[in-house]
Amino acid sequence: MDKAVLIIPRIMESHIDEALALAETAGYRIVWTTRTRHPRRVGRGLVEEVASRASEYGVEAVIFYGDIQPSSRFLLMKATRARVLDRVMLILEIFARHAGSREAKLQIEMARIRHEIPMVRELIRRSKMGEYPGFLGPGGYAVDSYYRHLTKRLARIRRELEELRRVRGQRFRSRSRSGMAHVSIIGYASAGKTSLFNRITGESKPVGPEYFTTLHPKHKAVNVRGSRIAFVDTVGFIRDVPPEVIEAFYSTLEEITMSDAAIFVIDSSEPVSYIREKLTAGLETLAKIGAHGLPIILAANKVDLVPPGELKNRIKLIEGLARDLSQGSIESIIPVSARTGQGINILLEAVVEVAGSAPKAGRPVW
Numbered sequence: 586m587d588k589a590v591l592i593i594p595r596i597m598e599s600h601i602d603e604a605l606a607l608a609e610t611a612g613y614r615i616v617w618t619t620r621t622r623h624p625r626r627v628g629r630g631l632v633e634e635v636a637s638r639a640s641e642y643g644v645e646a647v648i649f650y651g652d653i654q655p656s657s658r659f660l661l662m663k664a665t666r667a668r669v670l671d672r673v674m675l676i677l678e679i680f681a682r683h684a685g686s687r688e689a690k691l692q693i694e695m696a697r698i699r700h701e702i703p704m705v706r707e708l709i710r711r712s713k714m715g716e717y718p719g720f721l722g723p724g725g726y727a728v729d730s731y732y733r734h735l736t737k738r739l740a741r742i743r744r745e746l747e748e749l750r751r752v753r754g755q756r757f758r759s760r761s762r763s764g765m766a767h768v769s770i771i772g773y774a775s776a777g778k779t780s781l782f783n784r785i786t787g788e789s790k791p792v793g794p795e796y797f798t799t800l801h802p803k804h805k806a807v808n809v810r811g812s813r814i815a816f817v818d819t820v821g822f823i824r825d826v827p828p829e830v831i832e833a834f835y836s837t838l839e840e841i842t843m844s845d846a847a848i849f850v851i852d853s854s855e856p857v858s859y860i861r862e863k864l865t866a867g868l869e870t871l872a873k874i875g876a877h878g879l880p881i882i883l884a885a886n887k888v889d890l891v892p893p894g895e896l897k898n899r900i901k902l903i904e905g906l907a908r909d910l911s912q913g914s915i916e917s918i919i920p921v922s923a924r925t926g927q928g929i930n931i932l933l934e935a936v937v938e939v940a941g942s943a944p945k946a947g948r949p950v951w
């Protein structure tokens with residue numbers, strides 16, 4: 586594992602566990618952490634402090650857990666001589682480590698370039714001011730030509746992706762003619778999607794407390810009360826995913842838009858404010874990927890962790906949230922435990938009701 590220091594803006598403080606989990610998943614061991622008041626900027630004093638810690642610990646990377654301004658990133662790069670990553674780059678690094686298909690690789694490269702462009706513009710600006718000669722060669726010329734190279738590369742990737750998507754669309758149409766309903770298991774990272782998928786299908790796919798345990802959709806068809814249904818395990822949602830990362834999620838999230846229904850898994854043992862935030866993030870992502878009108882069954886998972894005396898109240902609260910946030914797309918709310926098996930039969934009944942019997946001729950949602 587590479588060593589890294591973590592800078593966390595105060596507004597992200599409550600998400601520090603998420604920051605550490607993502608850093609670890611991306612292959613970094615955090616050796617020192619510091620806070621900053623400003624959400625996007627790092628002051629000169631902090632840059633110096635980070636630089637001295639970075640050399641003391643011999644770190645390979647500096648992680649800013651937020652959306653860093655190009656000028657601050659530039660200062661940190663210059664002072665520490667380490668890689669400087671923000672939250673988006675961290676997420677993209679995780680994806681890049683696992684990207685299997687040509688399409689996934691291209692999408693991640695595209696997201697990286699789009700994310701990198703503002704930084705390159707900043708370099709152009711600075712080298713034209715004579716502030717940073719020698720970056721990629723003398724004067725601004727090399728940076729300019731690097732910029733042109735990036736924009737050309739983007740255009741090529743776009744063309745290739747369009748072609749790949751066209752082919753995949755054809756494959757999907759032939760699949761929907763096969764007459765089987767598809768149900769996606771969706772939800773925030775670590776909600777228990779894979780645990781539920783394993784419980785329903787009898788599979789033993791890897792599960793774990795870290796983020797993005799699942800990075801590729803997994804399918805398995807099983808018979809449920811006389812209906813043949815393919816369940817699809819998906820990548821976890823994560824809050825505040827910027828548009829350029831959403832694109833990189835696409836190949837997996839598109840599976841969701843092609844489904845007949847979705848099981849939205851939440852961790853009902855978490856504080857209600859987290860549940861609200863994660864439900865919101867998930868519903869927003871669904872809207873962004875164009876999954877309009879997809880029938881949703883909410884699986885209130887991990888009820889084994891809720892004290893029995895509180896369960897009734899807890900489910901009521903979740904029902905209230907779902908009503909407020911979902912605008913009717915949530916059809917029912919079923920308390921379950923993927924661990925103990927509690928509620929799974931009731932969940933499957935709800936699934937058959939929504940997606941069972943005859944498939945809905947490949948609901949084209951885009």
Ligand SMILES: Nc1nc2c(ncn2[C@@H]2O[C@H](COP(=O)(O)OP(=O)(O)OP(=O)(O)O)[C@@H](O)[C@H]2O)c(=O)[nH]1
Nearest residue numbers: 775776777778779780792793797798799821923924
């Ligand atoms: N107590 C309890 N733990 C559960 C339950 N379901 C899942 N877990 C635990 O929650 C953690 C995350 O489970 P996963 O099934 O990997 O979650 P996921 O949603 O697939 O996560 P990603 O693929 O990383 O997005 C694991 O440590 C599971 O053992 C449950 O019903 N009860």
Ligand SMILES: [Mg+2]
Nearest residue numbers: 778779798799
């Ligand atoms: Mg998983």
